[in-house]
Amino acid sequence: MKKTTILSLALSVVTVALVGTGIWGYNEYRDKNHYYLLLNNQFQRMFYDMTGSVESITTDLSKLMVSAQTRENVILYSNIWQNALNAQEKMSQLPIRRTDSKKLEKFLNQLGDYTFTMAKLSIQGETLGEKEIDILERMHNYSLELAQDLQVLHRDALQGNVWKGELSREANKKLDQAGEEKNPIKIKFQKFEERMIEYPEMIYDGPFSDHVIEGMRPRLQGDKITKAEAEKKVIEFLGGGKVDRVESSRDGRGRIDTFSFEVIPENKKEGKNNPIYIDISQRKGYPVWILNNREVGKAKISSKQAIKHAAKFLEEKGFENMEPTYTVKYNGGTLILFAYKQGDVLMYPDLIKVKIALDNGEVVGFDATQFLTANYQRDIKAPKLSPEEARKKVSIRAEVEKEPKLCIIPTDSFGELYCYEFKASYKGDKFLIYINADTGEEERILQMIHDENGTLMI
Helix, strand or coil, X not given: CHHHHHHHHHHHHHHHHHHHHHHHHHHHHHHHHHHHHHHHHHHHHHHHHHHHHHHHHHHHHHHHHHCCCHHHHHHHHHHHHHHHHHHHHHHCCCCCCHHHCHHHHHHHHHHHHHHHHHHHHHHCCCCCCHHHHHHHHHHHHHHHHHHHHHHHHHHHHHCCCCCHHHHHHHHHCCCCHHHHHHCHHHHHHHHHHHHHCCCCCCCCCCCCCHHHCHHHCHHHCCCECCHHHHHHHHHHHHCHHHEEEEEECCCECCCCCEEEEEEEECCCCCCCCCCEEEEEECECCCEEEEEEXXXXXXXXXXXXXXXXXXXXXXXXXXXXXXXXXXXXXXXXXXXXEEEEXXXXXXXXXXXXXXXXXXXXXXXXXXXXXXXXXXXXXXXXXXXXXCHHHHHCCCCCCCEECCCXXXXXXXXXXXXXXXXXXXXXXXXXXXXXXEEECCCCCEEEEEEEEEECCEEEEC
């Protein structure tokens, strides 16, 4: 009887354990499927928005072929430019390798650049010539083919099969070669890329030409390094004495392909036991991104001192000619934005962000993505307008506070503009006014809002 009771009890325990394991396994399965469903829905929404933008581009390009009104042309150009930007933004959030979408990215870049420039010319009263009509016709043909491909792919996406392989690979952190080759989105994008090879050079080499796209990554051109070499770069960059061990994480793919690492600091006192996350570029081995989520104590240094710490850090790591521009204080630290300076011209596209902990001046954040993808030695000529001539282009209602400085500013469509930057005020409000250094056009106005945490630009 006693043995029977013990056996029954043991069986009950095993049964409960198995049921518990089954419930846990089911919950894990359910949570994973829920995660897949969320991502699948998100990808479908992004893809739907991207498809809609390309269809709108195709329609508006068709309208331009028959439009004779300057006012209507400006509206159509603006719509195309905005939809090109939107399509790029949505595409960047899809699980697509950059190598499979490089020419499409280039097409959307140049489409946005071209229509943005044509909108400005239309405002000045210029009409379409045969060359412009031919360019628009070819752009329309590209976008029509792309729209048709995306419509077919969208129908597949609605059946829930398009992203399945990508989600599984993300979850398992492995690449299934057979699944990769059958991936419908990869196949469609590759076909579009192949068709574009028929046109060796894209259609526009105006002020925002190919150097903005192809030449934006000269620092990342060169041989790939190994994972082991990247690990050495991590220790070298963080300082060997500060590292207890380095653990590999899943490699990153995006604007910059990276090797990713999780670093356990040597010193685990003062709340420094949190891991440090760091990405190293697979080409040339540059540090791309660092995050140290340690708890930051009471502030002992000022934001001005933080700027000095950050500037010294960049100089020691080989990032020269970097000038601090704006700062923001948050979560116990100060984030400083540095822009590269070539001669006496400030390069706003070439940004590095450094976050300094205000308790001890340690670097707890670093992001060189924009710098590494945008920095190159530009051929800068003397401006056609003098500072005095450019000053006359600023509104008479604005009170200019300082001498202007020359700078390169990025455009929304991935181009660059050579400008004078004027600091000005009007009824107590502060502004930055950018006047084109060659044409005198007012290119951009930003309002500066200062508070105790830094400067907000709107």
